[in-house]
Amino acid sequence: MTLSILNDEDWDISKFHxxxxxxxxxxxxxxxxxxxxGKKKELIDSFVRQLYVPPVVIRQVVLDGNDLRLEVVDGQQRITAIQEFFEDEFALPDSPELRELNPEHEIAGKRYSELSEDVQEYIDSQCSLKVIKLRGIDDPDDKRHQELATKVFWRLQQGEHLTNIEKNHSKTYSPVRNFIVQTADDISFDRENYESRDDNPNRHEFFTLLARNNDRLQQLSLLARFILIEIDEGATKVTGKEVTKLFDCKREGFTVHEDLEEFKQRDEIQRVQRMLDLLTELYRDTDLKNGNGEIEFLNKEYFILSLYSLIRELEFGDYNFGRDNYDEVRDFTEEWFKRFRS
Structure with missing residues (x-):
């Protein structure tokens, strides 16, 4: 397997749209x-004023029938901002620099469709972005190709401020990672059509109840900590360091070579699934839902972990716990949350 790099391709930014x-x-x-x-506006401002913008890195992927896809290894934020600007989702900055750039044309604070034809032509044909293409790793079904693309991505992110879970999310070789993404993420990837999806048909219902966003993969982080609790069958360390060890399969008996379906049959994963089902049944019909169907008290990680630990003790401990106790648990949870909040 040989990775080749073709440098020095300048693409008009309009091509990305x-x-x-x-x-x-x-x-x-x-x-x-x-x-x-704000950051998106600054990027387009840089193009218009011919300021330096770092290159993007793209992997060419060849699908069946020689259908080509351009997989963004580095530059997702920039390409998304470019596309959204052409779709009129935001305007150029209303800045003195843009007001003074060309007095003959009003461009400051304007959306793309509001610009004159001359300015649109300038942006379409004179504003460019350097593209670095990765070739030789273009097979979407070859795990080695995917792993190398992932390594390139990871090394390019070293200067970025990523959360612990964002760093671990890139470990596509890990069955732990793949289970967590499949179960908790609100987006997914369709490998058959090789495209990202804005939904996840496999997502567990419990995560739709959380009044806790997932923009930085917070819900994936929560599920990782549930798994850590089940590995030790109770209270344990759930630090970022322990989460990383989990994703790297450095817990006893774990291996990166384990098939995902086999991984799901592990006792600790079966307990996690059972707990997710139980928590959903307990709280899906609570009166504390907001307008989005999210439950008010399922918002802070420390509270959710405390609640999980308490209910798992009732479920797996030597207690006579069943559906007859559910209303009592719901009432207790609401009162407990009020005390946490105060």
Whole structure:
């Protein structure tokens, strides 16, 4: 297997919009789009003013029938911002620099469709972004190709501020990671069509009840800590360091070579699944849901972990715990949450 790199391709930024159907911006190892509108505006401002923008790295992937996809290894945030600008989702900054750039044309604070044809032509044909293409690892079904693309991604992210779970999310070789992503994430990747999806048909219902967003993969982090609790069958360390050891399969009996379906049959994973089902049954019909169907008290990680630990003790301990006790547990949880909040 040989990785070849073709440097020095300058693409008009309009290409990222006109050919958007070919771009896979969120391959399995990628994090989510996290740039706010301010950063997106600054990027387009840099193009318009001909300031330096770092190159993006793209892996060519060849599907059946020689259908080509452009997998974004590095540059997801930039490419997304470019596409959203052309789709009028935000405007250029209303800055003195842009107001003074060309007095003949009003561009400051304007969306793409509000710009004159001359300015649109300038942006379409004179604003470019350097692209580095990775070739020789273009088989979407070859695990070695995927692993090498993941390694390139990981090394390019070393200067970025990533959370612990975002770093571990890129470990696509790990059955722990793949179970957690499949079970808790709100997005997914369709390997058959080689495209990212904005939903996850395999996501457990419990995670839809959380009043806790998932923009930085917080819900994946929560599930990782549930697994740590079940490995030790109770109270244990759930630090970021322990989460990393879990993803790296450095817990006793774990291996990165384990098949995902076999991994799901592990006793500790079966207990996690049982607990997710139980928590969902307990709280899906609570009166404390907000307008989005999220449960108010399922918002803080420390509270959710405390609640999980308490209920797992009732479920797996030597107690006569069953559906007859559910209302009592619900009432207790609501009162407990009020005390946490105060």
């Amino acid at each position: 006109s050919d958007s159907e070919y771009f896979v911006k969120r391959p399995p190892y990628q994090r989510k789009t996290v740039w706010d509108t």
